[in-house]
Amino acid sequence: MLLNIDTPDADLIFKALGNPLRLRILKLLSTHAFTVSQLTENLDIPTSTINQHLKVLEEAGLIQTDLRPASRGTEKVCAGIYRRLECDLIPRVTEPERAIEISMPVGAYSDFQVTRPCGLASQHNIIGLQGDAEAFLEPDRINAQILWFATGYVEYRFPKRLPPRTHPVGLYLSLELCSEAPGHNDDWPSDITVWINDVEIGTWTSPGDFADRRGILNPDWWPSNNTQYGILKSWQVNTEGSYIDGLRISDVVIDDLQITQAAHISVRVGVKPDAEYRGGVNIFGRHFGNYPQDIVLRIVYDR
Numbered sequence: 001m002l003l004n005i006d007t008p009d010a011d012l013i014f015k016a017l018g019n020p021l022r023l024r025i026l027k028l029l030s031t032h033a034f035t036v037s038q039l040t041e042n043l044d045i046p047t048s049t050i051n052q053h054l055k056v057l058e059e060a061g062l063i064q065t066d067l068r069p070a071s072r073g074t075e076k077v078c079a080g081i082y083r084r085l086e087c088d089l090i091p092r093v094t095e096p097e098r099a100i101e102i103s104m105p106v107g108a109y110s111d112f113q114v115t116r117p118c119g120l121a122s123q124h125n126i127i128g129l130q131g132d133a134e135a136f137l138e139p140d141r142i143n144a145q146i147l148w149f150a151t152g153y154v155e156y157r158f159p160k161r162l163p164p165r166t167h168p169v170g171l172y173l174s175l176e177l178c179s180e181a182p183g184h185n186d187d188w189p190s191d192i193t194v195w196i197n198d199v200e201i202g203t204w205t206s207p208g209d210f211a212d213r214r215g216i217l218n219p220d221w222w223p224s225n226n227t228q229y230g231i232l233k234s235w236q237v238n239t240e241g242s243y244i245d246g247l248r249i250s251d252v253v254i255d256d257l258q259i260t261q262a263a264h265i266s267v268r269v270g271v272k273p274d275a276e277y278r279g280g281v282n283i284f285g286r287h288f289g290n291y292p293q294d295i296v297l298r299i300v301y302d303r
Contacts, residue, residue, distance in 0.1 A: 001005025009061060013085075014062035021045065022053050029063055029080035031033065032229065032289040037078045054078060059216050066292040068217060077216050079291050084246060095233075100161045101298040106285035107144030110157045112136050114149035117180065117280070121146050123219050123287050145285035148180040148227065151278055153195075153270025158297050160265055168259045169299035170238040174269060176186025176291045177206065178198070178230035184211035194235045195268040197257045201235050201242050202249035205277060215289045227282050229290040267297060 005210065014021055021043070028034060028042060036054070040047050057063045064081055067074045068083075107120065120127040121136055122143040128135025135141070136154075147154065179190035186208040193203040215222075215229035236243040237257065240251040259265060271281055286292045 012056075012060040015060065016056050016062055017085075019053070019056075022057055025050075025053055025057065026062060026080060026169075029078055032232075033077050033079035033292070035216055036078065037079065038216075039159065042204055062175060064292070074240070077292060091100040094214075098166070098302060099298055099300045101296065102158050102161070103293065104140065104156050104295040104297065105145055106283050106294060107141045108156060109136075109141075109154040110266075111155040114152035114154070116150060117151060117182065118149035119147070120144040121222070124221075138175040146227075146282060146288040148280060148282040149271075150180060150280040151271045151273050151275075153268050154283070155266055155268040156295060158265040159213070159268060160259065160262070160299075162260070162299070162301055166300045166301040166303055168254055168257075170264075170298075171236065171254060171257065171259070172296075172300075173235040174231050174232065174293070174296040174298075175269070176230040176284040176289045177269070177295070178227065179206040179209040180282050181209035183225060184209045184227055186210055186212060188279045188280060191275035191277045192281050193270060193272060193275070195266075195270075196237065197259065197262050197266050198268075199252060199257055200250075201237060201252055202256050203275075204233055204244050206231070206279065206281070209279075209282065215284075217287055217289055217292060219287070222264050222288075224259070230282055230284050232291050232293075265297065265299075 024043060025039060033113060036047060036050055039050050043082060058065055062081060063078055066077050068077050085136050097223045114133050114136060118133055119130040120141055123145055127140050128138040172275055173194060181188035181216065188208045190206045191203050192206055194201045209227050211225060211228045218228060234245055237254050238251060239253055241248050242252045269283060271278055288296050
């Protein structure tokens, strides 16, 4: 996030950052989502105090919160939005950023090719036969909130929604994912690759398939010995190159994707059959894992 000190929200952001406890909360939420009770336990701070600070952070737009069912009513889940903040001290006269953002459900893929172990689940049940690739053809797959496979890919087609005579200058893809081990294994690396419009953007090596604690958003019926949560990762392509979480990974630039010429924007996520670490992949939707979001694609454009 680039923070311009002349923006109306700047005072709220500086106020939110000007407290040591709120900074501790932000550091925790930058790793994964927490419930209020988990923050209280980790920080050894009363719930009422935590809620006061969460309100300040949310008003500043630094975190997002969501309510999920709990054993007694509902509980608040909190997640960080930004991994990096930049403060621009030199006022600049610029036009508002032109961008579109599309959230794609995990089960709304348009093409797939997967190998076992593989499967899908909604908020309520396993979809189709677990371990059978034909489950990915089930009509109910549109309701999937988590899917997994060993090698292969799933591909999503996003509408462009670009206004006429505009030119894309940046693309950002964000999703929660991890490896897919038999059962689960925190030490199970997997090379997970993203392609945009059939152009390989870059590969991230997931460290493992995580089940050391329950995913905050997981439904109660989901077994505790199954995969529980992933890591929120972002792929970015702009006019200078491609990045994962802000770290440069390749020389592919936005024009290489030919977004303007294409009928749609295809996003493929998968594990190559010849990858060094063929450890599978889990992809999480807004009702599974730790982050209340689907697969989010954002395109920045100019005229």
